[in-house]
Amino acid sequence: MKLREVKVDGETAAAIRKGQPILPKDAVADPEMLGREGSLLKLIDPAGRYVATGYHGSQNKGAGWVLATKEGEQIDEAFFSRKIRDAIARRESFYEDPETNAFRVFNGEGDGIGGLTIDDYDGHFLINWYSEGIYAMRRYVHDALADLKAVRSVFGKKRFDSRGQYVEDDDFVFGDKPDFPILVKENGMQFAVDLNDGAMTGIFLDQRDVRKAVRDEWAKGRRTLNAFSYTGAFSVAAALGGAAGTTSVDLAKRSLPKTIEQFSANGIDYEAQDIVVMDVFDYFRYAKRHEKEFDLLILDPPSFARSKKRTFSAAKDYPKLLEDALSVTAKDGIIIASTNHAGFGMKKFRGFIEKAFKSAGRKYTIEREFRLPADFRTHRHHMESDYLKVAVIRTKG
Structure with a gap:
């Protein structure tokens, strides 16, 4: 495939030479030079010197990706x-x-x-x-x-x-x-997946290490609430770990049959578990009214979600989510707070936790943190690739 020669600005050229893998959308003065999506690009600096070989593919903030930094390497x-x-x-x-x-x-x-x-x-x-x-x-x-x-x-x-x-x-x-x-x-756990039925498969593979820790370390004897439960994979892990009951809450109607399917795949009596189709924030209010408390809460919301009642953005609303969750968290409880939002790092996420606990008048310690598992290999010059942030929080009083 023939390369299109594209001149990038000096700042971008320097960043790519240092290892940046993405071609920013504003790196090229004339976007028309990029050609159609899929075009292979020979990136040159303002002096006309070779920088890298990449391709044009619009994604989020990028106009494409770097594929090779050795001039003449064939992309085939x-x-x-x-x-x-x-x-x-x-x-x-x-x-x-x-x-x-x-x-x-x-x-x-x-x-x-x-x-x-x-x-x-x-x-x-x-x-x-x-x-x-x-x-x-x-x-x-x-x-x-x-x-x-x-x-x-x-x-x-x-x-x-x-x-x-x-x-x-x-x-x-x-x-x-x-x-x-x-x-x-x-x-050792079993999960039902479907690769030909919409965007999702039935399980998020990036949470593998967290699910194992729930089963092996934190579930035993704990009343467990799995919020934004999707197909109930965390609930399965908790039940297999000896939880004193699980409650799975998700707004999507298909979460009910999908969660039943996951429990059944592991020989768990789903009728002994609570599966609730409800907005999570409404459920917190419901649980508080009925004086329900949980010893283990799993919060793994989408980065962004919109329902008829409300819009949730992890970047803005996570502290409020945590504060609401605390209203149904028992003393010496554990909250596993997770986000896959790529727009902020662990430091800011810790700040969200601090804000929520301060507002609720509760104390806490962060006992462990998780990032992506080893198979989700990240790029050290592209922070957004290391998106997963999980904090295991123990409440104090």
């Missing part, structure tokens, strides 16, 4: 195959773990190609495409996966419409298409 099927094989080799310990068979095998810029991720669900691979630009090069990725013995089937989700949302489509690409849901293993 061999390039993609090498990157994907290297990434899979880095996950060797996951392939050797008999207790887990669902994990990320390629994590965008962390593995050398920004704009796509690839997950392995017991040999059924799922690609997420985050721009039309990287999707234009899908043939290279498909061919690379077709050459791997571990691949039983491949699915792909396009997540690049004008609002950054999932583009409805038939997600199946090739291979032996399974009957969904399929059961995958995670640290």
Whole structure:
């Protein structure tokens, strides 16, 4: 594929030479020079010297990604195959773990190609495409996966419409298409997943380490509330860890059958658990009125959500969420506060926690923090790639 020569400003050239993987939208004086999405770019500095080779693919604040910094390196099927094989080799310990068979095998810029991720669900691979630009090069990725013995089937989700949302489509690409849901293993737990039914699969793989810790360390004997419960994966972990009952709360109606499905996959009597379809903030008020208290609360809200009643933004509303959660938290309780918002770091998140507890007149200690698990490889020159922040908070009085 022919390279388009594109001049970037001096600041961007210096940042890319230091390792920055993203091409900012304001780095190019004339955006028309970028060509159509998927165009390969030869980036040069204001003096005309080579900086890097990348591609045009609009995503969030970026106009594209850097692929190579060695002039003359070819961006072709061999390039993609090498990157994907290297990434899979880095996950060797996951392939050797008999207790887990669902994990990320390629994590965008962390593995050398920004704009796509690839997950392995017991040999059924799922690609997420985050721009039309990287999707234009899908043939290279498909061919690379077709050459791997571990691949039983491949699915792909396009997540690049004008609002950054999932583009409805038939997600199946090739291979032996399974009957969904399929059961995958995670640290000995079982979860039902569907790779061909909308944007989500049924489980967020980046919370693997936290779920294990809930089961092994914090659930036993605790009344557990799983807010924004999605399909109830944290509730499953708590129940398997000996929780004194679980309550799963989510506004989405499909959370009820999906949570029943996850409990059933693990041999748990779902009728002995509480599954509530309700706005989480309304549930806090309901629980307070009925004098319900919980010893373990799991808060894992979306970064942004809108319902008929309210809009939630983690960047603005997380302190209020925590304060409301405290109203139903027992003394010496544990709150596992999590956010996947990429726009702020752990320091600011700690500030949210401090603000909430101060407002509620409660004291606390942060006993542990979690970031992304090892298979979610991040890029040290792109802070947004290290998005997950989890704090395990013990309340004091």
